[in-house]
Amino acid sequence: MRAKELLASLRDKGLRPKRAWGQNFLIDDNTANRIVEAASVSSSDFVVEVGGGHGVLSVRLAERCRRLVVVEKDRLLAGHLRELFRDRSNVEVVEGDILKLDFKSLFCPKAVLISNLPYSISSPFMFRLWDWEDSVERFVLMFQKEVAERLTAPPGTKSYGILTVLFSLAFDVKLLFTVSRNAFWPRPEVDSAVVLGTRRCVLSEDIKRALREVLNTAFPYRRKKLSKALRLGLKGFGVDELLETAGISGDVRPDALDPQGWLAIAQAYASLLNKV
Numbered sequence: 001m002r003a004k005e006l007l008a009s010l011r012d013k014g015l016r017p018k019r020a021w022g023q024n025f026l027i028d029d030n031t032a033n034r035i036v037e038a039a040s041v042s043s044s045d046f047v048v049e050v051g052g053g054h055g056v057l058s059v060r061l062a063e064r065c066r067r068l069v070v071v072e073k074d075r076l077l078a079g080h081l082r083e084l085f086r087d088r089s090n091v092e093v094v095e096g097d098i099l100k101l102d103f104k105s106l107f108c109p110k111a112v113l114i115s116n117l118p119y120s121i122s123s124p125f126m127f128r129l130w131d132w133e134d135s136v137e138r139f140v141l142m143f144q145k146e147v148a149e150r151l152t153a154p155p156g157t158k159s160y161g162i163l164t165v166l167f168s169l170a171f172d173v174k175l176l177f178t179v180s181r182n183a184f185w186p187r188p189e190v191d192s193a194v195v196l197g198t199r200r201c202v203l204s205e206d207i208k209r210a211l212r213e214v215l216n217t218a219f220p221y222r223r224k225k226l227s228k229a230l231r232l233g234l235k236g237f238g239v240d241e242l243l244e245t246a247g248i249s250g251d252v253r254p255d256a257l258d259p260q261g262w263l264a265i266a267q268a269y270a271s272l273l274n275k276v
Contacts, residue, residue, distance in 0.1 A: 003027045006054045007185070009084075015076055017053075017186055022118030023074070025053050026142075028183035036060045038176055038196055039114055039140040046108045050098050050115035050125070052081045057114060059084070062091050069106055073097045099124055103132045110137040119144045119188070123163070126151075130166050130208075139171075139197045148175050148193035156256045161222075162215045168259040169211075171197035210273070211266035222255040229254050242268055 007027060010016070017023035026032055035057060041047060041064040052058045052070035058081060062068050068091045072078040078095040085091040094106065099121060113136050117125060122143050129136070143151075146159075151167055152175045153159035167173050179192040203211070217233030218226060227250025230239045243250045246268035248261050257265075 001055075001059045003029050003032065003054075003056045006056055006059070006084075010054050010080065013076075013080060015080060018074065019186065021074065022120040023053065024116075024118075024184040024186060024188050026056050026116050026183060027185045028179075029056075031179055031183050032056045032060060034177065035114065035116075035140055035142065035194055036064070038194065039112055039138065041065050041112060045112050046110070047112045047114060048106055050113070051118060052093065053077060053116065055081055055084050057116065058091070061114065062088050065112070066090060068092070069094060071096060071098050071101065071106065099128060103128065104135065107132070107135040109135060111135055112137060113139040113141070115139075116142045119147075119190075122147045126163055126167070130170075133170050134202045136197075137199050140176075140194060141197075142179065142192050142194045144188075145178060145191045145193040148195045151175075151195055151197075155258045160255055162219050165215060165259045165262045166211065167197060169263055170200060170203060172200050173197045206270045206274075207263075207266050210270040211262065214265050214269055215262065218254040223253055226250050226252050226254055226257065238272070242272060245272065 003026070007025070017025055041061060043064065043066055045065045047061050047065040047068045049058055049061060049068065049070045052072045054077070058068065058070050062085060070081055070091065071094045072081055073096060075095060078093055081093045085093065150159045150161055150163055151173055153164050174196050176194045176196050179194060181188050181191055214230065218229040221229035221232055226248070227239055227243060230242070242265065246264040248257065248265055
């Protein structure tokens with residue numbers, strides 16, 4: 001079903017995007033096709049789509065995957081999607097706020113995650129995704145271009161940050177293509193970009209906790225020396241011993257240390273904590 005047909009169905013029901021909820025419906029069929037193709041969805045895949053909206057991605061995914069769970073916060077849009085897929089036994093529509101739902105209940109191991117995310121929830125959603133990333137085999141997500149650049153930024157750049165480090169360690173992350181604001185209704189004020197993440201490894205819970213703690217400690221002081229940034233947050237902890245164990249120089253800045261360097265610090269931190 002093409003985007004214009006889905007929009008016509010919405011209009012027949014008197015439904016429109018809610019600006020207050022950051023709803024910008026993708027209305028370009030070519031972009032929708034490119035997103036689904038990038039996800040490499042097959043007949044054996046379990047797919048979760050966050051924010052089904054009017055269904056332009058959902059209808060394409062339902063035709064390809066074994067099972068599709070569509071999460072939609074808007075009650076009226078959730079009703080629209082249930083009607084759209086009333087004859088599709090492989091589709092389930094879950095009404096609810098993805099930031100409040102129990103993520104683990106939505107996923108099975110090695111799920112494929114796809115979404116045209118509302119710009120307003122991109123960062124909190126990605127931090128929540130990190131908490132249960134071990135269930136996701138790959139993701140294709142569309143963000144405001146600035147957020148996409150943060151996920152794929154190299155060390156030493158302005159965009160490089162905590163999200164970059166977290167997702168670079170668990171996934172091979174690539175910015176695939178940009179999307180014009182003209183591909184949406186209503187037209188947003190910024191351009192968008194599509195990012196692909198493919199599973200690289202699963203980190204242990206101890207390492208994940210340690211990683212978040214050292215990153216949250218140091219990145220607020222991203223332009224200071226790493227040793228000083230860590231001392232400002234890890235008060236009473238032996239920072240010199242930590243860096244020596246990790247094999248990392250304290251003179252490097254937090255925003256210049258690559259993800260593998262941060263992983264080494266997290267591993268050392270977790271090890272030293274276990275000795276306390």
